[in-house]
Amino acid sequence: MKHSLLWLVLLPGCDIFTVPATDAGTDDTGTTPPGTTVYDALSFSEEELRSDGDGRYVVKVDVPAGATSFQVTSTSPQLPALESVTDPDGNEILDWQDLIQSPRSLTNAIYPQRTDVAFNWPIREVDGALKPGKYKVEWALVDDSFNYVADGKVTASTVIKRDPDFSQGEVHVRIVYAEGIDQLPKVTNAVEAAVEHWREVWGSVGVTLVERYDTSDLDASLDFTWSGDPSVKKIADTKEPGELQLIVGETVRGEQYIYGVSAGIPGTIEPTKNTFVVLAWTTHAGPDGNFSDNDIMVMGETMAHETGHYMGLFHPVEGTWNNWDALDDTVECNGQLQCNRDLGENLMYPYSLCGGSTCRSQYILTDDQGGVFQRAVGSL
Amino acid sequence: MWMLIAGQALANPDLDAVVLALSARDAVSCESIEALTSTPTATLVEVVDTVQMPPWAPMRAANCLIERHALEIHPQLDQWVTDPNLAGLNRLVLGKLDVMPVEIAVPVARKALEGTDPELARTRIGASKVTEIRAVVVTP
Numbered sequence: 001m002k003h004s005l006l007w008l009v010l011l012p013g014c015d016i017f018t019v020p021a022t023d024a025g026t027d028d029t030g031t032t033p034p035g036t037t038v039y040d041a042l043s044f045s046e047e048e049l050r051s052d053g054d055g056r057y058v059v060k061v062d063v064p065a066g067a068t069s070f071q072v073t074s075t076s077p078q079l080p081a082l083e084s085v086t087d088p089d090g091n092e093i094l095d096w097q098d099l100i101q102s103p104r105s106l107t108n109a110i111y112p113q114r115t116d117v118a119f120n121w122p123i124r125e126v127d128g129a130l131k132p133g134k135y136k137v138e139w140a141l142v143d144d145s146f147n148y149v150a151d152g153k154v155t156a157s158t159v160i161k162r163d164p165d166f167s168q169g170e171v172h173v174r175i176v177y178a179e180g181i182d183q184l185p186k187v188t189n190a191v192e193a194a195v196e197h198w199r200e201v202w203g204s205v206g207v208t209l210v211e212r213y214d215t216s217d218l219d220a221s222l223d224f225t226w227s228g229d230p231s232v233k234k235i236a237d238t239k240e241p242g243e244l245q246l247i248v249g250e251t252v253r254g255e256q257y258i259y260g261v262s263a264g265i266p267g268t269i270e271p272t273k274n275t276f277v278v279l280a281w282t283t284h285a286g287p288d289g290n291f292s293d294n295d296i297m298v299m300g301e302t303m304a305h306e307t308g309h310y311m312g313l314f315h316p317v318e319g320t321w322n323n324w325d326a327l328d329d330t331v332e333c334n335g336q337l338q339c340n341r342d343l344g345e346n347l348m349y350p351y352s353l354c355g356g357s358t359c360r361s362q363y364i365l366t367d368d369q370g371g372v373f374q375r376a377v378g379s380l
Numbered sequence: 381m382w383m384l385i386a387g388q389a390l391a392n393p394d395l396d397a398v399v400l401a402l403s404a405r406d407a408v409s410c411e412s413i414e415a416l417t418s419t420p421t422a423t424l425v426e427v428v429d430t431v432q433m434p435p436w437a438p439m440r441a442a443n444c445l446i447e448r449h450a451l452e453i454h455p456q457l458d459q460w461v462t463d464p465n466l467a468g469l470n471r472l473v474l475g476k477l478d479v480m481p482v483e484i485a486v487p488v489a490r491k492a493l494e495g496t497d498p499e500l501a502r503t504r505i506g507a508s509k510v511t512e513i514r515a516v517v518v519t520p
Contacts (some may be wrong), residue, residue: 287468288426
């Protein structure tokens, strides 16, 4: 199925963000020209494929001149995993075996964890600009026991972005309340206040958060979190084409010790069973069930952190202190004390650092982290 | 420094490590949390009673206590479902009745019906998959 702007405009329930003709705007400043939408920067395509006898399949991405990044999403009843990427000159620019052996994480697309897996390219500035021509993105298809699956069905969706300005961007997020949550004013007020903090944090790297709110009949226990669910796709089918989706529930998978989860690093912007970041309000409200100012601050940082994963960011260091992200300007620290000191205020730090009734605000994003944001197809 | 301050204020030598693990942004298993202390029940109760932030630290501690030590913390469970200042823990307990031993879940469910949010308690108890727990809303 080919997507087109006309098709999107005609979709029932779609509220395309059209810029009024009276608004000033030019291409070269990165703002949206009059009479267009931010989603004009995206083009979509989709194809049905089958894995070969070795359980592999190739998605060819035809990159036109002017394109700046793409995302490929593989959807299958089995588990897709990225194997390699070859550029139009025939150079293999990414291999899963290199990545899996490296202590520095670049994409989780190499791991067969879900039935919907997304891969962004380029991810960082050092990955270089896209070249016009055909990229070959090779995938494997495996079952739950990690055996290759021959002749398995796959839907491959490709989104290509034309956005030459990697210093500024809008990220549109639809915040969806699970059933009944919108009837709890203390929760909706806290969510809206937390979103303001999220906006500030992302704003530091030129990302403008554009959010809207919606309700749903999703069960508030968010039981779908680990494997996705058709009910999520049904909700995602009505989102805008470039939007991310943050679902607010009471718990995450019925467990009040999990406060938020991103369905991928990166996550897909296509509507799938796994198109979500989830957030549990009760875990942020804490034992008293009410939101203090500090609870709201950390909830805003959870929103920014988990959607940061969805855009492609890893923790700058993992809690084992011997795995890092693949970015040059996040300090490669070793050990808790050094990492707390050097990275403790980074948005993507894996721990919250608190004392008494307050936590350190984790609001910092480095230039390279901002670069990952800006290249993601969800940043327009 | 912040973690050190928190540590200095508290006598339990295991508390720093447990609180750090509970403060992780990724979910941590109760088994790995409890491996950090020689007194898991007492340490986790101390976390619930004394640690305020991040809010998921005491909630995770309470979750581990409910899942693994419910019989040892009956007084705390009764308090969590009746103290108006612990509405979050009340929700946690009511969502976990089915994982507790039935001999503790039933009296705690009865207590919750007399607690701060009897309407929520009635709904959650009535939705239990365990017949004995569900029966509490029929024959309190």
